[in-house]
Amino acid sequence: MAHHATKQAACANCDYAFVPGEPDEFCPSCGQQNHAVEIGFGHVAEEFLEGIFHFDGKVFSTAKLLLFRPGELTRRFLAGHRVPYVPPIRLYVFISFVFFLLLGTQLGHEDAGEAEKRAEPAATKKLATTPDSDSISFFQGPKAQRTARKSVDQAITKAFAARVDSLAAAPATPGQQKALKAARREQARLVAAARAGGGFQIAFAEIKRLPAHPTDAQVDSVVRSKGAVPSLMSRLAVRRTIRWRDSTREEVVHQLLRGGSIMLFLLMPLAALLLKGAYFRQHRYYLGHLIFTVHVQCFLFIFLGLVMGLDKLNALPGWLSNLLLLVPAVYFIVALRTFYQQSWRKTVVKSLLLGVAYSLTALLSLLTVGAIGVALF
Template identity: 25%
Template sequence: MKKHYRSDKNCLNCGTTVSDKFCSACGQENLELHENFLHLALHSISHYFHFESKLFNSLVPLFTKPGFLTQEYFAGRRASHLSPISMYIFISIVFFSLFNLNSNSNKKEVIKDKAAAENTMTKAEAEEVKKVVGNAVSAEAGEATYNLLDKGQAISDSTGKKNEAAVAAPTHITPSNLSVKIFGDNAVSHSLKAKWKVLEDDELKWELFKIKLVSHVPKMMFILLPLFALILKLVSFRSSKYYTEHLIYSIHVHSFLFLFFSILILLSWVLPFMEDWLQLAGALVALWYIYRSMRNYYGSRRWRTVYKFFVLFFAYSGLLLLSGFVVVIATLYTI
């Protein structure tokens, strides 16, 4: 349907004279303000499909041509693609949402399995008690009942003592513990061991700890994004490229990684028996993509690119390990 443009040539947004359909200063379209519902709906739909076309024009080369979008961006051909920041935010929302859904589903399964196991044990004990108590006229049944109750009491006492010991162990004061509390390093080490011991004794907490730990990975990668660009800047210190250029390249690489891992999550839901193979394939594809995109964008020779790739790999892996250690400690104290 044909759009209705204003006859007046002043831009309602900035006041600049509009020579055509769009303002040359701010880019606002010089449309009539009072449109009917059909025009408004079609206008909104056209904007939506304009975004869709840009998204399609961005995602296809992102997958099939590593480094191409970064080259296009700095060559000035930007109008037909999503901006790097917009694309990264969109893909990150998809990735974080799938990651949270995956973590929550695993968490529910762990809790459900744990509850089912506890209910099964309770029913078995109830059947045993019912069988013994039901034959109350028999002295042997009465004796068995008392034995069963004594056994249950003993189990309860031992369990209670075990739990009390687990709680009291870290706070029990002895000369050695007193020295631990005085020296900071030893105190931290002792606290970490106590927290870890709790996880070892509680299977449910251990599973929830792993799930919560994995859920922090996307946030950690988001924080490490500018550091990835900084490493590239240091590795390519002879290059005339600015830090912003390395950052845009890093955004495109991380956008691919987030989107690719999102697809792997979906595939793991459909093909759970291939989860290990999907993870291996994902790691290999991610490494190949980074190398190929570096080769295409920076234009270095093969061995020069391999050298940069390994320096980037080891430096970034060190940052990942350090960040992972911090996340593990933080998760350990928040579980």
């Protein structure tokens, strides 16, 4: 496309003197475009449209192969056909940005009713069913936790002792025996629940009463109330709990999306390693497996984005929604067959093994990123 901005006799950046009669669109010394800074709006619009339509041409050819010919885009790109298609990393960045933007919109915003429910943490309601369960603190060491669990057991036993004794002393009617067994089962359940969750339960009752920005003295008071010594980790745990307590739905969604995007980005190199192990006899470079992984991930983003859009419009019947769950699996198998050129039987078997290995890797990554996200939120 021709540009009609005023050309200059010398480069404004490096003072290179353009030779009359030779191309002067760009400086051959530094590469800067040769036109004055004061350009009209029409020229800006012309350059903008040129960039957009040039990029769109690549997008259409890339999307056609990516969506309807699984594995073919990777095969062509590694064969050297790079000019007609969008580079893998640029494609991933653009599609993942649009996907997570749509996902954030899909999750919506909290209303007044949800805000009121958030004012009373669900964890506090759950702990309230266990007598003295908040006496077991996240901040305590193993010895203090064992002592606290013992006190919880004693409190629960004492709470049920009177009822159990009265039921045991009553006439041995079928109804009384049934009630006695139910009371003992409930007692055992509460003791087991306290023991199982005690090591990770934080003193929510005390933390709930703290302001949004507590002082160090207030935080240390909560920690000491559980018989623990204030430390960097215990103070951090209190402040992060307050942060989650006071977070809006938008803030939580933003944190989840950020953690999810990081996790998926980190999973791609790991998935490429799994592919390299599954097809080690082909002696392919690691980069080829990584590009294949990027293209498959891009397809998943596009597919899930379309499904979310159709679901938002209520355009999908239930049976079709269930059927669409098979599309990613079928796409992955066909992509493996196209790119790695093995028999269908070997491809299906390897796809199942890769699916299991990837699921375990994703679960481990999810737990890791989740823990880091909670700590740094």
